[in-house]
Amino acid sequence: MTDRLPKPREDLGAFRAYRTQQQPAEVRLQANEWAEPNPVSRYLTANELEAILLNRYPDSGAGKLRTILADQWRISPDQLIFGNGSNEILLQTFLVFGGAGRTVLFFTPTYTMYGRLGQITGMTVADERIGLPYDVDAKRVRAAIAKHRPHMICLCRPNNPSGNAMPRDAVLAAAEAAPESLVLVDEAYSEFAGESLLPLIAEHPNIVIAKTFSKVRAAAGLRIGVLIAHPRVIEIFDAVRLPYNVSTLAQAVAAKVAATVNVPERVAFITREREKVARGLSRLPGIEAFPSVTNFILFRHRERKAADLHAAILQHGVLIRDVSMWPGADNCLRATIGTPAENDRFLVAIERALSPVRA
Ligand SMILES: Cc1ncc(COP(=O)(O)O)c(C=O)c1O
Numbered sequence: 001m002t003d004r005l006p007k008p009r010e011d012l013g014a015f016r017a018y019r020t021q022q023q024p025a026e027v028r029l030q031a032n033e034w035a036e037p038n039p040v041s042r043y044l045t046a047n048e049l050e051a052i053l054l055n056r057y058p059d060s061g062a063g064k065l066r067t068i069l070a071d072q073w074r075i076s077p078d079q080l081i082f083g084n085g086s087n088e089i090l091l092q093t094f095l096v097f098g099g100a101g102r103t104v105l106f107f108t109p110t111y112t113m114y115g116r117l118g119q120i121t122g123m124t125v126a127d128e129r130i131g132l133p134y135d136v137d138a139k140r141v142r143a144a145i146a147k148h149r150p151h152m153i154c155l156c157r158p159n160n161p162s163g164n165a166m167p168r169d170a171v172l173a174a175a176e177a178a179p180e181s182l183v184l185v186d187e188a189y190s191e192f193a194g195e196s197l198l199p200l201i202a203e204h205p206n207i208v209i210a211k212t213f214s215k216v217r218a219a220a221g222l223r224i225g226v227l228i229a230h231p232r233v234i235e236i237f238d239a240v241r242l243p244y245n246v247s248t249l250a251q252a253v254a255a256k257v258a259a260t261v262n263v264p265e266r267v268a269f270i271t272r273e274r275e276k277v278a279r280g281l282s283r284l285p286g287i288e289a290f291p292s293v294t295n296f297i298l299f300r301h302r303e304r305k306a307a308d309l310h311a312a313i314l315q316h317g318v319l320i321r322d323v324s325m326w327p328g329a330d331n332c333l334r335a336t337i338g339t340p341a342e343n344d345r346f347l348v349a350i351e352r353a354l355s356p357v358r359a
Pocket residue numbers: 031032084085086087088111156160186188211212213214220224225
């Protein structure tokens with residue numbers, strides 16, 4: 001029977017599904033989501049729902065959402081492309097600038113989707129190991145570009161999973177050393193760090209920026225991602241993107257989310273809670289935690305294996321993310337900042353998980 005299955009591309013034969021850890025747990029701090037419930041009923045009245053006609057295709061220009069975001073980000077409305085989550089934005093980027101015979105460069109540990117999309121689109125994947133601390137600087141960027149001659153460079157700023165932001169100079173070095181290559185800056189977490197590189201696009205049209213509604217905008221379930229680029233680069237994306245890739249409902253809710261989210265208040269909240277969690281972790285013997293400007297913290301135990309510690313924390317009701325298999329993140333775990341009560345639960349859980357070893 002199996003010899004009659006269709007044959008996929010040979011280079012995808014050993015490919016495995018992207019898996020997040022989804023074990024049941026009372027406290028879920030594994031996916032860098034916003035922890036407080038954000039029901040859709042906050043955003044659309046019964047009358048507004050009535051006006052959404054599902055028999056019609058969506059506005060392929062994303063209507064109001066486009067003008068609200070252009071206004072907020074002080075860019076021109078023709079600098080935006082929307083996607084079904086920023087993962088789809090990343091995919092679009094790889095479809096346009098990647099592909100067979102081309103090379104993608106990134107610095108690990110970083111978001112694993114860049115490597116996966118490189119493979120999926122048949123690229124040569126150049127994975128430069130930085131390790132931890134994640135110190136990507138202009139010199140390393142230039143050296144890696146000279147070595148690999150990439151067509152695409154992916155820079156996650158601030159970086160998942162390390163939680164820090166590489167210097168702006170490192171991004172500029174990439175844009176200048178490879179002017180005909182695409183420099184994709186993934187700003188999924190940039191609001192938490194308080195800095196966006198959007199202003200660089202005008203002078204450096206090879207820089208494109210991906211943003212998401214899944215983090216500070218508390219709408220991971222909505223699936224809205226945005227690409228911001230020079231209008232001439234957007235034209236290239238527009239020519240190849242699938243029509244109607246963002247639903248009418250998602251566009252309507254996203255416009256309301258964008259107009260009402262109080263980013264400074266959320267960032268202040270995360271900063272306070274992150275500092276509390278970082279302080280708590282710093283008191284635990286054997287734990288090495290990395291400084292973060294995001295809504296998560298990366299850490300490891302000097303002796304205890306990541307998988308064991310992850311399981312022990314889960315036994316106390318808290319699910320975090322084991323990222324120890326991510327290249328360059330040896331023995332590391334990543335905890336999302338949740339509600340104050342969830343963060344307290346996490347600190348108690350890890351303390352208890354470690355106590356048999358300490359005794
Ligand atoms: C760095 C980074 N980029 C992109 C994404 C994908 O986000 P989205 O939910 O918009 O697809 C994530 C999700 O965790 C992320 O960490």
